[in-house]
Amino acid sequence: MSINNARRFVVKLREDHNFRNTVLDTTGAEDLSLFLDAEGLTFDQRELVGAMAECMEQLELQIGS
Numbered sequence: 001m002s003i004n005n006a007r008r009f010v011v012k013l014r015e016d017h018n019f020r021n022t023v024l025d026t027t028g029a030e031d032l033s034l035f036l037d038a039e040g041l042t043f044d045q046r047e048l049v050g051a052m053a054e055c056m057e058q059l060e061l062q063i064g065s
Contacts, residue, residue, distance in 0.1 A: 006043035006051035009036070014055070 012019050026032040037041065043051075 001016065002043055003047045003050055005041045006047040009041045009043065009048070010051045010055050012041075 012024065014020075022035065023064055059062065
């Protein structure tokens with residue numbers, strides 16, 4: 001499990017429309033987990049929350065600039 005994988009996931013969701021659609025098309029937690037494993041993106045919920053918080057902070061800094 002890795003915060004770096006969670007960061008990559010958040011960036012990929014933001015930048016890759018096809019990836020985002022594939023994630024949204026998963027049918028549940030197990031399906032999503034299998035997809036993420038196949039993508040080499042293993043992380044836990046805490047790491048995901050941390051990566052999302054970092055992303056939000058970056059956006060706030062950009063908006064404030």
